[in-house]
Amino acid sequence: MDKFDQLTGIAAPLPIVNVDTDMIIPKQFLKTIKRTGLGVNLFDEMRYDDNGNEVPDFVLNTPQYRDAEILVAGDNFGCGSSREHAPWAIKDFGIRCVIAPSFADIFFNNCFKNGILPIALPQEQVDLLMKDAEKGQNARMTVDLEAQTVTTSDGEVIRFDVDPFRKHCLLNGLDDIALTFEKAAAIDSFESKAAQERPWV
Template sequence: MEPLVKHEGKVVCMNRVNVDTDQIIPKQFLKRIERDGFGEFLFYDWRYEPNGNPRPSFELNTERAQGASILLADANFGCGSSREHAVWALQDYGFRVVIAPSIADIFFNNCFKNGVLPIVIDQQVRNELAQSHERGEWERMTVNLADQVLETDHGQRIAFDVDSHKKYMLMNGLDDIGLTLQYQAEIEAYEAKRKAYQFVY
């Protein structure tokens, strides 16, 4: 998993509350077990017309949003079913950071397990950021996980909280398996010692 210590990127705003995982990645695209290849189906029902043409008005289809890697979402983002594919789709599309005033618990934890940083900020602060972004006052943001600070390219700085264990894992590019493998030498030593006490019946 790619570590995330400090990320600078273009921001796209999504002014929709209660965005659920079925909208993030609709159920008909959950037929594969690989983690890649889901980005083209991200927000599929909102991004595309029934004939497959992109909807020009959808947030991700605007010219300004192209290349965005930071999603400024709204309240209760990632609610609904627990599908991990929702995070896979966001990551495969290119998002490394999701910022919202509230984020559904399972989706929130799935983000950390897949190298995406979810950040919860105050609703009013989020709204002010979205409004100033829509006015064209800023385009990009630097997310400093080490210092736990967001900074827009017009100088606004916002501190955020993050669990210390999750922060460690993300900064070191570790998922649960990677965390366990840090103790591989100890595990192998234990298994070797354990074999000496095993009996064959």
């Protein structure tokens, strides 16, 4: 998993509440078990018309937001079914941080497991960041996980909370498998001892 420490980038505004996982990545794209290749279909039904052409005024299709790395969204982001393809699609598009007033629990947890930082902030602070994001590609935000701050293009600093364990994992690029490998020596020692004490197993 990629490490996340500090990110300075374009923030795209998506002021829509209750964005569910089917809106993030529609069900017809769930056939793959690969974590790559889904970015082109992120928000597919909003990004493309029935003929597969880009919808010009959808935020991620506009020139100033095509390279967005931060998404500022509405309340209850990531609700709906518990598909892990949703954070896969977000990450594959290039977005590493999502800021919203609240998130669905499963989506929130899946973000951390896939190298994405979800930040929940009070509505008034999200509104401030939304207005900053609406300034376009020249208004770059900085997200500092170590300091737990979001800095607007005008230099205003907003602090956010994050679980210490999840912070440690993101800073060090540790997913569940990598966490297990950190205990490899202890696991080897246990297995060796168990084999001696219970050779019949």
